[in-house]
Amino acid sequence: MLSLREDFLPSLRHPMAAKTVAIVWDEKLRFQSDLILGGSDDTELSNNRIFYGPIPSNIAYVHCSSWLSVTSICYKKENRVVLRNEFYRALTEQGTKPTLSFSPTIMVNIKEANNIDNTHTNYHILKNTSFIYAKTILKNALYKNLNHAFDLVAEKLHLGINVVDIPFKQRFKEVDPDLKKRSFDISVRSTDILVDDPMADIRFMFLSKEGIRLPDTDGRILKELKKENFDPQVINELLWDQAVIWPIGHFAFGLWAKKHIDFSMLNTVLSPTDFQWIGLKQ
Helix, strand or coil: CCCCCCCCCCCCCCCECCCCCCCCCCCCHHHCCEEEEEECCCCCHHHCEECCCCCCCEEEEECCCCCCCEEEEEHHHHHHHHHHHHHHHHHCCCCCCCEEEEEECCCCCCCCCCCCCCCCCCHHHHHCEEEEEECCCCCCCCHHHHHHHHHHHHHCCCCCEEEEECHHHHHHEEECCCCCCCCCCEEEEEEEEECCCHHHHHHHHHCCCCCCCCCCCCCCCHHCCCCCCCCHHHHHHHHHHCCCEEEEEEECCEEEEEECCEECCCCCCCCCCCHHHHHCCC
8 A cells, every 4th residue: 555645746646647657466456446557459458448548669570489399280381380370360360460660660660560471372291290388377368369369370270279377487587598408389479669769679679688589590680680770660570571570569558547636747658657646546
């Protein structure tokens, strides 16, 4: 429980500032809260709430973790393209339109792919194969659609599918390209791009061991990154062509608030959010 300090900057805070703020961790009480931290894509929170947050610079995407494993369904690019196309088709049929760009289109000169590549339509290349899917553990409606989409893909292509629960620590560990054994083929991940310095952040995503370590299947991405002023759209297009990373959608991370909460004094571009700028509507 947080209590308002009456003596702290009273002239700057909201005139109807909350006297107390109760921080609740009980999942059962989540939807009773006035403020809920979440993504702008969380459709379960959108009922009778308004989202307050920065521009949508976060990205949800599928990662084919086992693309280096010769025995994996993700090893051949043709397989990855077929899986991606059918995954997108399944999402679209459920009412979710996936983005065709990894980088947020709010970035200068970033464009989505023209269309989904339908050149690889020979499903026989996938015959008698299966894949391991690390089930998405987030609970909002979008992520439930993702889980269902993979079931639909397996059914349409007559593939075996083994759905497993993998702890976050293990998921993160398996972005390491030097890892010899993979415990799953496909997982859903998310990250964000720093829109105030996207060039440095994109380099960090590929080159830093502390980053998400995006893959480069044929060296073309790393060749482009060596340029002092590389073209982020080229990186975007190469990711699409390699088909290890499948963009899903861009979103912002912020606060879902019930309609009686007044955010008129809040600058959502800045973070973290100061409670002193939040009040109750008269």
